[in-house]
Amino acid sequence: MHQNLIRQYLHATFPQFESGLIDTLTENASLKEFNEGDLLMNTGQYMRFTMLVVDGLVKLYREGEDGSEFFMYYIHPGGACALSMICSTKQQTSSIKASAVDKTTVLAVPTTLMDELMKTYRTWYYFVLETYRARFEELLVVIDHISFKAMDERLEFYLEKQHHDLNTRMLMLTHSQIANDLNSSREVVSRLLKKMEQQKKVILHRSYIEYLK
Amino acid sequence: MHQNLIRQYLHATFPQFESGLIDTLTENASLKEFNEGDLLMNTGQYMRFTMLVVDGLVKLYREGEDGSEFFMYYIHPGGACALSMICSTKQQTSSIKASAVDKTTVLAVPTTLMDELMKTYRTWYYFVLETYRARFEELLVVIDHISFKAMDERLEFYLEKQHHDLNTRMLMLTHSQIANDLNSSREVVSRLLKKMEQQKKVILHRSYIEYLK
DNA sequence: TTCACAGTGTGACTCAAGTCACCATCCTGG
């Protein structure tokens, strides 16, 4: 019953997986549900599972010592957290936080299975490497932005990313949320958004932003 | 002759590799020499080899559109560039630069060998994963610093890192080099260094810095 | 309806850091 559901999810979300791999995962993994805002991973936590996102959306962010946050990237269905894979392999603690943006379903694959999967299933091995590569590239882009770009450009990039990743022009974000994600302050974001509105790049509403362009 | 040298390097620098792996690498890899300042990897370049550092020191940095640089981390003997591994697997172009700090010797392993190695040799597989994990963590630390810390703290961290990675208190760095690595300007670095000197954290000399503490 | 609060707008101020200008010192090649 439960296993059928897992198999269904795997077929739908990871069509590239070979059938033996899907069998093994179906037998050994378990589904976990998270509600909006739930933490999937916290800093300093041991990873016993590698999480494959099969439904919903997960937000990855870094946390500063003072509790301030810093948005890094989203993980969509069909993706996995590179860190959860790496850390689980080494039984080490993670240093980033992950929370569910929507109601989210993940497939938890026990750490202990990793070695076997890597050795046995080529599609798994490719999947893991591609996940690393993709996350690494995303981190590099993040570094580019915070080191080479000014706030206005970062804000535009951020909105573009939200538009792209959430697939909507109606960005349900308050100015303070954005300020948090960019590790800036509400007033700064407000002012920059006003500028963008004058440039016809957005239309500002209460509690959401209409992304044009 | 040449092969004996490779085998010798592998034994010395990668003692954890199993003997079959060392055999395979000895047969298929080739040594490359780089002089101080030589580029091992440039942005937008296809990777046909995975580079294992066996001697010397390699500096990894990001380049902004305007040509400004940004130091990320060093790779010591016994390490490898995570990106060169990822990119080679996917035949994609890299987006960072790598240059030799000293005279440096690397072992170039053809891309085409990667799959086979990963499947066959457990120690290789662990090595690759550990490399990813370590670089990923380093990138996260970099992000922490540029997003949460001010220049003075970043400078101190930078000097500490130089001291640690190069294993000397005599840091052969000019103020402009440091400014480049931190994506700042010489004057700012000069002023902050002066402050650090007053705090007895360093002693400034012409063309080098004595790191105390 | 009213009230508290979340969300937003805006001016004034502060501060870190980048820029500009200029000078002093050292060091090296011709």
Added chain:
DNA sequence: CCAGGATGGTGACTTGAGTCACACTGTGAA
């Protein structure tokens, strides 16, 4: 020995962005 480049010091100015204070406006619960 001298010229010019590399290195470093410093004051004055500019600017982006964070902070503070306060005002305005929807909205939803009581």
